[in-house]
Amino acid sequence: MRAFLRSPSLRAGLAMAAVLAVAGCGRSGGAADAPPQRPPTEVVVEQVAAGPAPNLIVLSGRVEAGRSVQVRARADGIIERQLFVEGTTVAQGAPLFEIDRRDLATRQRQAQAAVASTTAARSNARSVFNRISALLPRNAVSRQEYENAQSALQQAEAAALEAGAALDRANLQLDHATVRAPVAGRIGRAQVSEGALVSAASATLLAQIDQLDPVNVVFNPSSSMIADVRHQIDTGQVKVPDRHHVPVTILQDDGTPTALAGTVDFADAVVDPATGSQVLRARFDNPEQRLLPGEFVRASIEAGTKLSGVTIPGRAVSIGADSASVLVVGADNAVRQQPVVLGGQSGGRWLVQDGIKPGERVIVDGWHKVRVGEVVNPVASEPGTDE
Numbered sequence: 001m002r003a004f005l006r007s008p009s010l011r012a013g014l015a016m017a018a019v020l021a022v023a024g025c026g027r028s029g030g031a032a033d034a035p036p037q038r039p040p041t042e043v044v045v046e047q048v049a050a051g052p053a054p055n056l057i058v059l060s061g062r063v064e065a066g067r068s069v070q071v072r073a074r075a076d077g078i079i080e081r082q083l084f085v086e087g088t089t090v091a092q093g094a095p096l097f098e099i100d101r102r103d104l105a106t107r108q109r110q111a112q113a114a115v116a117s118t119t120a121a122r123s124n125a126r127s128v129f130n131r132i133s134a135l136l137p138r139n140a141v142s143r144q145e146y147e148n149a150q151s152a153l154q155q156a157e158a159a160a161l162e163a164g165a166a167l168d169r170a171n172l173q174l175d176h177a178t179v180r181a182p183v184a185g186r187i188g189r190a191q192v193s194e195g196a197l198v199s200a201a202s203a204t205l206l207a208q209i210d211q212l213d214p215v216n217v218v219f220n221p222s223s224s225m226i227a228d229v230r231h232q233i234d235t236g237q238v239k240v241p242d243r244h245h246v247p248v249t250i251l252q253d254d255g256t257p258t259a260l261a262g263t264v265d266f267a268d269a270v271v272d273p274a275t276g277s278q279v280l281r282a283r284f285d286n287p288e289q290r291l292l293p294g295e296f297v298r299a300s301i302e303a304g305t306k307l308s309g310v311t312i313p314g315r316a317v318s319i320g321a322d323s324a325s326v327l328v329v330g331a332d333n334a335v336r337q338q339p340v341v342l343g344g345q346s347g348g349r350w351l352v353q354d355g356i357k358p359g360e361r362v363i364v365d366g367w368h369k370v371r372v373g374e375v376v377n378p379v380a381s382e383p384g385t386d387e
Contacts, residue, residue, distance in 0.1 A: 040377040044365035045329050046313065047380070050358045053309025055238045056300045056344025056351045057229070058251065059280075061219040063295040065210035066283075069183050072205055073198035075099055075176035086189045090181045090209065097179040097190075097206055099198065104174045111167035118160040125149070125156035176200070185211035186289075210293050213286045217248070217262070217297060220277040226267075229303050240304035247302045248282040250291070254319065255345050257300060260284055260291065264301065300344035310356055311349040316364040317342065326356065327363040327370070329378045335363070337372050 077099040084096050129149040135141045181187070188208045198204035232238040240246075250260035262284035271278055282299070284291060291297070317340070318325050328338045340355030356362065363370070364381050 040333070040375050041366065041370050042377045042379055043329070043363045043367065043370060044381045045361040045378040046316070046364050048310055048312065048356055048358050048360050048362060050308040050310055053306050053311045053349075053351055054344070054346045055229075055232070055303045055306040055309065056346060057221075057225070057303055058255075058298060058300050058342075058344050059219045059221055060296060060298050061217040061280075061282075063291045063293055063297060064216045064218055065185070065212060065293045066214045066216060067183055067185070067211040068293070069185075069209045069211075070205055071096060071179060071182065071187075071207045071209060072203040073099070073176075073179070074200050074203075075104060075173050076199050076201070077101075077103060077177065077197070079192055079194050079196045079198060082190055082194060084187055084190075084207075086187065088187065089212075090184065090187050092181055092184040094181045095178050096181055096187070097192075099177040099179065101174060101177045104170070104177050108167070108170040108174050111163070111170040114163040115160070115167050118156065118163040122153070122156035122160045125153040129153040173200075179206060181209060183209055183211055185209040212289045212292070214262075214283050215286045215291050215293070217250075217282045217284060217291070217299060219280040219282070219299070219301075220272075220275065221280055222277050223271045224276075226278055232306075233304065237308070238304045238306050248284075249300045249302075249344075250284070251298045251300055251345075253298075255298075255342070255350075257345060260286075300346075302344070302346075306351070310352045310358065312340075312352055312356065312362050313364050314345060314348050314350055316362050316367070317350055318367075327367045327372070328356075329361045329363060329376060333375050333378060335370050335372055335374050335376055 079097055080100050081098040082096070083098060084090055084094070090096070129152070132141050132146050132149040136143070136146050186209065188210070190207050191205045192198060196204075198206070229238070233240055246264040248262045248264060249257045252258055262282045264280060265283045266279070266281040268279035280301075282301075312326065316326050318327075323339055324342050325337050325339045327335050330336060338355055338360075341353045343351035343353045345351070361378060363376075363378075366376075370376055
């Protein structure tokens with residue numbers, strides 16, 4: 001057997017077979033057997049068109065109480081009791097503090113005594129005047145006596161009026177010993193405690209009540225922004241059906257509108273020379289007290305309808321920390337990233353203020369599957385798929 005394997009002719013045949021096997025393997029890995037190229041990724045695009053759209057302006061503002069009232073002392077005395085729980089909602093007229101009434105009650109009794117005394121003096125002066133008036137026609141008294149009696153009656157009547165006014169004031173002071181809430185709202189912490197001396201003359205601050213329904217949101221837009229909106233309205237670019245009813249909607253952190261809606265009720269005509277801004281105020285119903293005074297919020301103001309506005313679906317927008325962008329498919333079907341300046345959001349669509357022009361194709365679905373520069377297969381979106 002070993003001799004058979006040592007045969008030169010056999011070794012040559014085996015070598016040839018090995019060469020043919022290698023050649024066959026090379027032919028099986030050629031272009032004919034190469035894997036097919038991956039087709040372009042399919043993405044859904046929307047061709048941007050201009051048309052009527054809400055003219056939405058997004059501003060930051062600060063929440064203020066509808067009414068903020070400082071409760072101050074209107075009577076002198078020592079605080080005996082605090083009658084409310086700090087941080088709770090109180091009704092209008094609810095008792096808040098009780099001031100020591102003893103001194104005030106004494107003053108009231110003194111005033112009552114003065115009224116009784118002056119009333120008696122007035123009655124006596126009237127009787128004297130009536131007697132002298134009857135004697136004057138018979139010349140039984142002099143003219144001087146008549147005038148003296150008349151003057152005494154007038155002074156007695158004035159004294160009685162003064163005493164009555166002093167009694168009214170004493171009654172009022174005694175009534176003010178019970179400090180009541182002037183408005184309904186949420187009361188803050190007490191500024192005084194039991195045993196503290198309060199004064200009506202210095203109007204000692206006792207507490208503060210903030211009315212939380214409704215509340216106001218104050219914005220400070222630049223005067224240039226206000227002027228630009230007015231220019232658009234005057235030139236017919238924006239149509240405002242009712243300038244006295246401008247809707248405002250509070251936004252979430254991601255720009256999504258909330259259910260908190262109000263209207264603009266005040267616009268200052270004066271520009272702050274230090275900041276170049278104007279005051280704009282909106283009023284919101286706040287029954288659930290979701291808006292609290294001092295809170296900063298973002299809101300969308302619907303300043304009419306933009307006749308040639310550009311909107312895109314909300315799902316097409318990628319929002320970063322400081323900017324927003326979309327992916328656009330060019331004429332060569334290549335993907336490019338396009339920064340955009342957004343206005344407000346309405347009906348699931350963003351108003352685009354800058355960055356996109358009518359006719360461009362924006363990727364609305366599938367943008368997370370492609371890269372910038374990649375060639376894609378764009379498919380037009382179906383109407384009514386914005387949500």
